[in-house]
Amino acid sequence: MTVTAPVRSERDTAGHPAHRDGNVLRWLAAYTASMIGDNVYYLALSWAAVRAGTPAQAGLVMTASAVPRALLMLGGGVIADRFGPRRVVIGSDTVRCAAVLAVAVLLFTTGPGLWPLAVLAVVFGTVDAVFMPAVGALPARVTSRDQLARVQGMRGLGIRFASVVGGPLGGLGVALGGAAAAFGLAALLIAVSVPLLVSVRMRELPADDKAATAGGTAWRDLVAGLRYIRHHRVLAPLMLAIALGDLGFVGPLNVGLALLADERGWGASGMGWVLAGFGVGAGAASLLLTVRGRVPHAGHVTAYACIAGSAAIGALAHAPNVAAAVGVALLVGLLAGLSGALCGALLQTQSDPAYLGRVTAVASLVSLGFAPLSMPLSAAAIGAWGTGPVFVVSALVCGLGGTVALGARDLRRAELPR
Incomplete structure (x- = not known):
């Protein structure tokens, strides 16, 4: 599919806050519609799979x-990076x-069956491997660098809205x-x-960035991207902190x-309230970035928010009742949402645009490929030692990310552009 992108100059974005920029708002509407479609798709897939086979x-x-x-x-x-994020996302x-x-x-037309669902899941995952790095690289190409923190906040609001509505x-x-109608609705939203x-x-792209994406094999481009991250004084420790x-x-x-x-007898409703508290906190962090647009001393704030958020994670296992747990979860969401959005903004602003797809791919692989491995480990550890010790250990691991950010001088001093 060939899509010629309309070109936008830096002068076009000057003096336009992202939340008042029609170009950014069109991007946000597209992103939110696609994310709502994703949520509907996953619900339809799980429902159809349960109806068609064994658990x-x-x-x-x-x-x-x-x-x-x-x-x-x-x-x-x-x-x-080779074909441009907009073309790849489309x-x-x-x-x-x-x-x-x-x-x-x-x-x-034929009724439920497992094989088309399995094929769909594989196709969706394969396309996601291309879609997600392109989505991460796109904001830097639709607005100016000084608006990227605000755009990360707007993106966070879009994600929260999609999860609530989807x-x-x-x-x-x-x-x-039935599942057929839900899949049709998901397709319509993505469309x-x-x-x-x-x-x-x-x-x-600037001329130097265009040159960086021209020529060479895909393997050499991949190696060049990994080498770029490894030698970058901000991105290398930032990736470790994110992990x-x-x-x-x-x-x-x-x-x-x-x-x-x-364990505490809170039931599904109590768990739902705790998750709601987390969602409200994360949404508040996204709204803060959307309104402010820039957070001074971004490196310091990221590190301290991560460390404080890790302490809140450890405290969650010791909440005496549901109400206290909801309050702690709200704090976890606020701090984790703030540190996560700032990490995304620093990735956007510290990376050369020509490498943003590869930088986003590495960050996404860390978050979606490696981090979920902690779920079965956490479940097994809780079965052996209980929730309290495991939550404390998890908090220490999370806090170690903030410590890495504080210990890396260039990351600690990193600022978002004005």
Whole structure:
């Protein structure tokens, strides 16, 4: 698919805050529509898989996306840098829409079956490996560098909105017309993003960055990207800080929280309230960045927010009741949301645009490929030692990420552009 991007100069973005920039708002609308479609898709996939097979088979279908996504993510970053993130996102969304729509038609005409769901999951995961690095590289090409922190906040709000709206929409689709209708709705939402993205204007790469993406094999581009990250004084420690933060965060806030709620007798409703507290806190952090646009001393704030957030994670296991746990979870969401958004903004502003796809691919692989490995480990550890010690250890791992950020001088002193 060939898409010629309208060119946008630096002068076009000058004096336009991102939340008042029509170009950025079109990008945000496209991104949010695609994310809502993703949420509807995952609900429809899980429902259809449970109805068509055993719980074990449904679990295999739900995890079928993870393997190609993890294996191909770094290559997806090379593709995003070579062909441009906007073109790659448009092509990816087109393929995702077509695949989901094909399964919707198949389920409508022939009834449920595991094999089309498994194929869809693999296709979706494969395309995600290209889609996610391109999505991460796109903001730097639609706005000026001084607006990237605000854009990260807006992106966070879009993610929160999609997670709140996507589940009920998917449930409504299943209730009205089964999994086929829910898949059709997901395809429609993803399709909405394509014309919006076509209308988004892109900033042109500087001449030096164009040269960096020209020529060479894909393998050499990949090696060059990894070498670029390893030798970068800010990005290298930032990747390590992100990895440690995610490893310490993912386990307790996923499987650990469910086991904690069961252990304390809070029930599913209590767990839901705790998750809601986390979501409100994370949304507040995104709103703060959207309104302020820039946080002074970004490196210091990132490190301290990560360390404080890790202390809150450790405290969550010792909350005496649901109300206290909700308050602690709100604090965890606020601090984790702030540090996560600032990490994203620093990745955007510290990277040369020509390498952003590969930089985003490495960060996504760390967060989505390695960090989820902590979930079965957390579950096994909680079974052996209980929630309290495991949450404390997870907090220490998460806090170590903040310590790395404080210990790396260039990262500690990193600032967002004015």
